[in-house]
Amino acid sequence: MNRRRIGLILEIAVPLLVVAALILWSAGSTSFYFPPVTDMLVTFEQTWLFDRFGSDVLPSLYRLAAGYAIATVVGVAAGVVIGSVPLAARAAEPIVEFLRAIPPPALIPFGILVLGIGDTMKIFVIAVVCLWPVLLNTVDGIRGLDPTLTATARIYGITGRDRLTRVVLPGTGPQIVAGMRTGLSLALIMTVVSELVASTNGVGYFVLQSQRDFAIPQMWSGIILLGVLGYLLNAALGLVERRVLAWHRHATESAR
Amino acid sequence: MNTRTDDNHRPTATDGKRDSVLEVSGLQKTYGSGARATVAIGDVSFDVAKEEFVCVVGPSGCGKTTLLKCMSGLMTPTAGQVRLAGTPVDGPPEQLALVFQDYSRSLMPWLTVRGNIALPLRRRRLSAADRDERIREAVDSVGLTGFTDHYPFQLSGGMQQRVAIARALAYQPDILLMDEPFASVDAQTRADLEDVMLAVRRRYGVTILFVTHDIDEAVYLADRVVVLTQRPTSVHEVVTVDLPADRDQVTTKETAEFTHLRAHIYRAIRRPAA
Amino acid sequence: MPRAHRWLPGTVAVIGVLALLEIASRTGLLPARWFPPMSDVTGRLVGQLGDGRFWTDLAQTLQGWAIGLLIAIVVAVPAGLAIGSSWWLYRALRPVVEFLRPVPSVALIPLAILVYGSGIETKVFLVAFAALWPLLLQMIYGARDVDPVALETARSYRLRRGDTVARVLIPSVLPYLATGVRISSSVALVLAVTAELVVGSPGIGRAITEAQNGGDVELMYTLIAVTGLLGWGLNAVLRRVERPLLHWHASHRLEEVA
Numbered sequence: 039m040n041r042r043r044i045g046l047i048l049e050i051a052v053p054l055l056v057v058a059a060l061i062l063w064s065a066g067s068t069s070f071y072f073p074p075v076t077d078m079l080v081t082f083e084q085t086w087l088f089d090r091f092g093s094d095v096l097p098s099l100y101r102l103a104a105g106y107a108i109a110t111v112v113g114v115a116a117g118v119v120i121g122s123v124p125l126a127a128r129a130a131e132p133i134v135e136f137l138r139a140i141p142p143p144a145l146i147p148f149g150i151l152v153l154g155i156g157d158t159m160k161i162f163v164i165a166v167v168c169l170w171p172v173l174l175n176t177v178d179g180i181r182g183l184d185p186t187l188t189a190t191a192r193i194y195g196i197t198g199r200d201r202l203t204r205v206v207l208p209g210t211g212p213q214i215v216a217g218m219r220t221g222l223s224l225a226l227i228m229t230v231v232s233e234l235v236a237s238t239n240g241v242g243y244f245v246l247q248s249q250r251d252f253a254i255p256q257m258w259s260g261i262i263l264l265g266v267l268g269y270l271l272n273a274a275l276g277l278v279e280r281r282v283l284a285w286h287r288h289a290t291e292s293a294r
Numbered sequence: 295m296n297t298r299t300d301d302n303h304r305p306t307a308t309d310g311k312r313d314s315v316l317e318v319s320g321l322q323k324t325y326g327s328g329a330r331a332t333v334a335i336g337d338v339s340f341d342v343a344k345e346e347f348v349c350v351v352g353p354s355g356c357g358k359t360t361l362l363k364c365m366s367g368l369m370t371p372t373a374g375q376v377r378l379a380g381t382p383v384d385g386p387p388e389q390l391a392l393v394f395q396d397y398s399r400s401l402m403p404w405l406t407v408r409g410n411i412a413l414p415l416r417r418r419r420l421s422a423a424d425r426d427e428r429i430r431e432a433v434d435s436v437g438l439t440g441f442t443d444h445y446p447f448q449l450s451g452g453m454q455q456r457v458a459i460a461r462a463l464a465y466q467p468d469i470l471l472m473d474e475p476f477a478s479v480d481a482q483t484r485a486d487l488e489d490v491m492l493a494v495r496r497r498y499g500v501t502i503l504f505v506t507h508d509i510d511e512a513v514y515l516a517d518r519v520v521v522l523t524q525r526p527t528s529v530h531e532v533v534t535v536d537l538p539a540d541r542d543q544v545t546t547k548e549t550a551e552f553t554h555l556r557a558h559i560y561r562a563i564r565r566p567a568a
Numbered sequence: 569m570p571r572a573h574r575w576l577p578g579t580v581a582v583i584g585v586l587a588l589l590e591i592a593s594r595t596g597l598l599p600a601r602w603f604p605p606m607s608d609v610t611g612r613l614v615g616q617l618g619d620g621r622f623w624t625d626l627a628q629t630l631q632g633w634a635i636g637l638l639i640a641i642v643v644a645v646p647a648g649l650a651i652g653s654s655w656w657l658y659r660a661l662r663p664v665v666e667f668l669r670p671v672p673s674v675a676l677i678p679l680a681i682l683v684y685g686s687g688i689e690t691k692v693f694l695v696a697f698a699a700l701w702p703l704l705l706q707m708i709y710g711a712r713d714v715d716p717v718a719l720e721t722a723r724s725y726r727l728r729r730g731d732t733v734a735r736v737l738i739p740s741v742l743p744y745l746a747t748g749v750r751i752s753s754s755v756a757l758v759l760a761v762t763a764e765l766v767v768g769s770p771g772i773g774r775a776i777t778e779a780q781n782g783g784d785v786e787l788m789y790t791l792i793a794v795t796g797l798l799g800w801g802l803n804a805v806l807r808r809v810e811r812p813l814l815h816w817h818a819s820h821r822l823e824e825v826a
């Protein structure tokens with residue numbers, strides 16, 4: 039058997055083995071904190087498929103999507119402007135560096151103060167936190183645009199909307215997506231934290247509430263769900279990236 | 295033939311007879327400032343007549359690319375002026391196209407061959423049929439038939455270079471500036487492309503300024519050859535090529551006149567270096 | 569370009585923004601109840617410097633950050649090196665790591681409260697868990713990126729295993745270690761503050777919540793600004809520390825190859 043084959047088998051088998059081992063090892067568990075994994079999975083099925091899906095998962099996803107979308111649009115727009123005007127970049131740098139260095143959850147008390155504890159506050163803090171990686175990466179991308187490409191656009195009078203959608207944004211695409219990737223994990227973190235701090239529904243709220251009620255399998259099922267969500271969201275962005283940036287993948291591959 | 299007239303055309307001191315459309319006068323370009331300043335172009339003046347084919351030859355690094363960037367309005371000269379149809383150039387004029395020496399980096403890697411050629415045509419507001427016809431014609435003339443749906447990374451360097459040329463041809467400019475456009479194609483394709491350029495000039499009456507380091511190519515294509523000196527660059531000589539307008543890769547290059555011109559320019563290029 | 573020229577736009581922008589905020593809250597354009605004048609906030613910041621409570625909070629946040637980060641380094645560096653330099657381990661564990669990495673560490677907060685209560689242990693656990701992943705990944709990349717030619721060279725000169733590690737492996741993973749520590753450090757700070765905010769472990773994060781609950785808006789802004797300065801400062805310090813290290817690495821490596 040060749041190494042490729044063995045590698046592939048390992049990649050599939052080991053995770054399955056890990057799960058199986060966890061199930062076996064925890065089977066007779068009487069530990070209060072770590073109930074049998076099978077209990078967690080049964081609770082997971084009962085809770086999330088699809089009993090509390092509408093009441094907790096959807097609100098969480100809505101907040102995440104809204105904040106993330108706002109951050110992406112604002113971040114790209116501001117990044118294009120700042121990146122295209124060197125003076126703006128230098129002027130904005132210290133302010134952006136400072137705001138970005140604030141640990142994101144520290145903004146939640148500010149959000150609560152100004153916007154209350156509803157969805158607006160959560161969407162706001164998610165958006166603010168995801169904004170920085172998108173913005174900074176867009177600025178980098180714009181500044182890194184090949185000067186020959188921008189000169190070509192000037193020569194052929196490609197200006198305005200055409201220039202933005204057919205030259206600048208595609209050329210900045212790889213960096214924008216890199217920023218969106220960082221932003222996505224931040225968005226999920228902020229969704230959970232904001233629901234832990236102040237909420238009446240959402241997956242984060244559910245996990246905290248289960249812990250307070252000592253409903254341990256429920257708590258674990260929520261933690262597992264958050265892990266699955268993180269994994270799926272990341273994978274979904276990867277798929278989008280493969281489609282949108284196919285040219286980039288091929289171009290860098292053939293350059294090697 | 296082209297029958298447009300320029301209301302504000304004035305004859306220049308450089309040449310009273312010719313109907314010059316591009317005038318370069320006292321052009322100087324210095325990169326950087328202070329101790330690290332590089333004088334890329336010392337003092338260059340020449341002109342190009344309407345529908346003329348002018349080749350520029352000169353040693354590597356003497357500022358040919360810089361010259362084209364100044365002429366196309368991409369760069370502001372440190373001193374001197376470029377005039378197009380009598381008006382000073384201060385930005386890329388609409389009726390001008392430039393084929394970059396850096397051809398592979400001038401193609402949008404996210405667009406297909408068709409997308410790259412079609413992009414500049416959007417401002418031309420052509421009908422879809424006209425546009426497709428122009429693209430097809432340009433692609434055929436550079437020998438890339440069947441590659442319109444390929445991406446640049448799927449093409450060889452020489453093919454990418456031809457896409458950049460096809461893009462300029464489809465744009466149908468009045469003035470075409472080309473910076474060593476045939477540098478990475480094989481000899482046979484190169485000969486074909488040279489004939490394409492002659493045909494394009496004849497058919498559309500384009501004014502062409504063509505930078506090359508190949509003296510044979512310069513003589514074969516040009517009505518006049520501008521020979522540049524080494525840095526700080528000036529015009530060493532402008533050689534008029536008195537060959538018949540109908541040229542042929544074999545018979546033209548056999549003539550004594552051709553051989554003579556070639557040797558003359560060769561010496562002219564060597565002399566400033568010696 | 570003159571130095572002043574480079575810093576001028578940024579300085580002007582900072583002063584401009586502060587001045588705008590000041591005017592906006594003085595004139596009532598921004599409700600003063602929520603946005604106290606910047607001069608007051610700055611005044612409070614200076615006042616805090618003489619306050620013992622502030623320094624205790626700061627020390628507690630830094631303590632959680634440091635212990636958690638240290639644990640993450642101790643666990644992740646050897647583990648990452650082992651996984652990255654063994655074909656078997658890499659193949660077997662990569663999907664597990666890939667799956668665990670995007671799990672938001674904050675999802676474990678309720679579990680941590682349950683197991684450790686609301687003291688420093690919870691904070692340290694969360695910080696260590698979250699800081700582990702970036703370091704682990706960087707070390708895996710680093711170990712996989714060791715120049716095979718350098719390894720071959722070491723083998724052909726019959727360097728002993730210890731020497732190979734010291735002269736080939738460590739120099740070439742050092743840049744990855746530096747990057748990993750820097751990323752993990754900012755993640756660690758985020759988690760330390762989060763634990764204080766959510767769980768109520770003592771530190772700057774809890775002080776922010778208390779200020780907000782107590783209606784001391786100026787103090788809240790002051791402390792938020794402090795966390796920003798802290799994050800910025802830690803990052804700047806780490807960049808400073810890694811620069812001579814990497815410089816040493818580059819020159820060392822040149823000698824190694826020669």
Ligand SMILES: Nc1ncnc2c1ncn2[C@@H]1O[C@H](COP(=O)(O)OP(=O)(O)OP(=O)(O)O)[C@@H](O)[C@H]1O
Nearest residue numbers: 325326332334353354355356357358359360361395
């Ligand atoms: N952006 C720049 N900054 C500083 N110096 C430059 C820059 N671009 C070109 N130069 C310098 O100007 C001189 C002329 O460069 P240019 O590219 O115009 O030469 P060229 O004649 O086109 O050369 P080649 O035949 O190799 O294409 C060179 O000495 C080069 O080093």
Ligand SMILES: [Mg+2]
Nearest residue numbers: 358359360395
């Ligand atoms: Mg050149």
